[in-house]
Amino acid sequence: NAGVTQTPKFQVLKTGQSMTLQCAQDMNHNSMYWYRQDPGMGLRLIYYSASEGTTDKGEVPNGYNVSRLNKREFSLRLESAAPSQTSVYFCASIDPGGVYGYTFGSGTRLTVV
């Protein structure tokens, strides 16, 4: 089925470890986004990529890096994980006209201990 695929679905890290969250979309969308969602905080934008080859910071970029590998893939890297990065991470993409809104992946639940 067409959509946004995120891997892994669950991950436990120790403080200081690094990892990369993967996201891929097969809808030929130009723009892709990474959000985190914490209880009581709502969805907050970490980084986005308006098109292949470009990335920009969102509301809460500290502690993260991103790579827009190609049009399909947009990865999020935690270089040195901290407990404050325990969250659910969502990747999203949007069609060029924005008519159908953002399509979200099913999320990665990350716990940093």
Add this chain to the structure above:
Amino acid sequence: EDQVTQSPEALRLQEGESSSLNCSYTVSGLRGLFWYRQDPGKGPEFLFTLYSAGEEKEKERLKATLTKKESFLHITAPKPEDSATYLCLPEGTSGSRLTFGEGTQLTVNP
């Protein structure tokens, strides 16, 4: 600065009891306003896009409306399966730095 506020934070309804959710926004040059539904443990699911004041869209028991400062999501005769968190997202012409509202958690009791 773009801002969005959703109210109420939580809403409990009896099955069949109609109500409305509010999304108030301040955005530089609104390009569109999105409504989403989110079930626990899942990503948000797209419901509607509204582009201009006065526009309305409907889907089953849901109807979304838009003014220059607010959007409403009206729920008519809700059922328990409508229980979810409803999120709004205004998009401005300033670019792609999008801010979601914190959502309204709706519970419909049978």
